[in-house]
Amino acid sequence: MGSFKDIIGHEREIGILKSAVVSGRMSHAYIFYGPGGIGKKLVAHTFANALNCSSPEDGDLCGICTDCLAGFRANVLEVNPTVEVKKDVFEDDEENGLVRVHQVREVQSALRYRVERGKKVVIVNSADKFMPQAGNAFLKTLEEPPPDSIIILITSRPSALLPTILSRCAKLGFRALSNTAVASWLSQTKGLSENDAVLAGKLGDGSLAMSLRYCDEGLAEKRRTAAENLKNLALGNTLTALALAESLCKRDDLEDMLEFFKMLCRDRLAGLLGMGALAVNSNITEFSNYDAGQKDSAYRALLEAYALIEKTRFETTPPRFGNKLLALERLFLRLARNKAFA
Template sequence: MSFSSVLGHAREIGILQGAIKSSRVAHAFIFAGPDGIGKKLVARAFATVLNCSSGGDDSCGACADCSMMASSIHPNLIEIFPVDKDGEKDPEGLIRINQIREVQNALRYRVDRGMKTVIVDGADRLVPAAAHAFLKTLEEPPPGSVIILVTSKPSDFMPTVLSRCQRISFRPLPEEAVKGFLVDVKGLDPNEAGALSRLSGGSLAKACAFIDDGSLQKRREVIHRLSLIGPSDVAEALKLAEDLSKTDGLDELLEFIKSWYRDRIVASEGAQHLVANNDMQRQLKDAGVGEFNRLCSAFWAVEEARKAIAPPRYANKQLTLEVLVLKVSGARFM
């Protein structure tokens, strides 16, 4: 992985390359930014260039160090991530003190060339004791080493950790970059790719997950069913609520439904270029110009239901969805 093969993030990479060129690489970094936009890829590209034998500001991809980095077997690459109680990788798990001790042990051996690079993925999952144990290392890592904390929640860090690191803030990828990738690499139709790049908010990982778990298709089906419900279709409204309540990834689907009402609002206002669900232009046209206030209240009703179902409120899912679908579809008991 070289800097040049990373999608986007020219500004962030520029800062790192500037540090390499001027031989002023900080000893600890925080790479902060939304999930799934490539922070860890940049961290790995950085680790690779710091160890590449070509000695430039990007890795050559051809030397022994680059190929060991590419297969994650380079002795100077140390990666840790949150694990569950059985020690299996788990983004919702924790980084425990024993993992920090292992890193500290690994850093004890001096390197004869390159730089030992520690990548702590999901660093906001450090348990307090582990974060505390790590402070001294963050402050004064052994010579020839660099630590990169990767996180989407920098606000969860102790200030004492934050103050010891140089922060690089990653922005979401531009829509066009995500769209281009989805068309060129994933072979998506440009309209669908456009929709996906907007709906994923510039997160390539999220966009790819939407393709893999069939979310895009599910979104079309749910919006289609919702738009067919008329004032007297109470039974169908309740059936849709029941089906939704049994769906995996409900939160995501509710976000999609919200995006649909948002699209109808912006389309009604003549701002077609802001529509997210680009691949559903026909359905949007069929839905016609809606009444502004009714569309806004539907949008907020979906958001309210989404929040009600989520922790810490855990409202009854089916009941909440029934009320929601009846409300937004205008179906009524006659």
């Protein structure tokens, strides 16, 4: 059973939560927001466990009492977005799923029973993915919270939550981890060489989960493909752009690819501004030599490209689920024309 001591970073947020455990004064609902993959869920579970430990030490769980050893399962409920795999059968899927009204009903009926001791804690992952009806039903629980219950909503996109939900929760913002902290954790825990750990740390950009995924061969390959795609686009024409849209729209890892496009775009901007050392992919980014006149338009083209890629990511991923092919065609036609990657 992990305690707060085992968590990398987030000292300020953990300090606030430990004080709440010590004083017993806390909000009935929290929003933990911040970039994905940095440990918000882990902090939420540890907070829930500390609230249910019978002899917490300085706001942290003791790890040895009967409650700690029993694992708190009875008092901690986790809700994940789900996809319907066949009629009325749902599976957790944080990336593509939605939080549905039947899940909210389950939470509501679980909260009706009072706990013998401690607190009943509901942790909702990807809380920006409530279906509208589910969000409205959940709002009722937030408006009249059952006694002895704490609700923790976790999200990397707080702006996608209903304002009525936002206004009823205490907000705790989590920041990205430092790349060096992630790199040193990776080299100690995963035995990565220093070079690989530093690169994985930079690629994760403060997200431990992303860095860990980078350690899989798959992600390194995707990054190379993304760089090649942009290069071909710069050399090609309208047909290249349309073909690229068609091939990318069939991939189930479109969001990763768009994140890589953004990262490569950011790297070129860093190079253009004379800060190539800040580029994440310095080993595969070609920095062009611009003369003074070209620099200005290249800068504008790259900024525009970045905004377009982000817009496409927003439109094609949940909760939007926009038409992928159309969105990608528009993106690549504009990128081919604006010459950001030429």
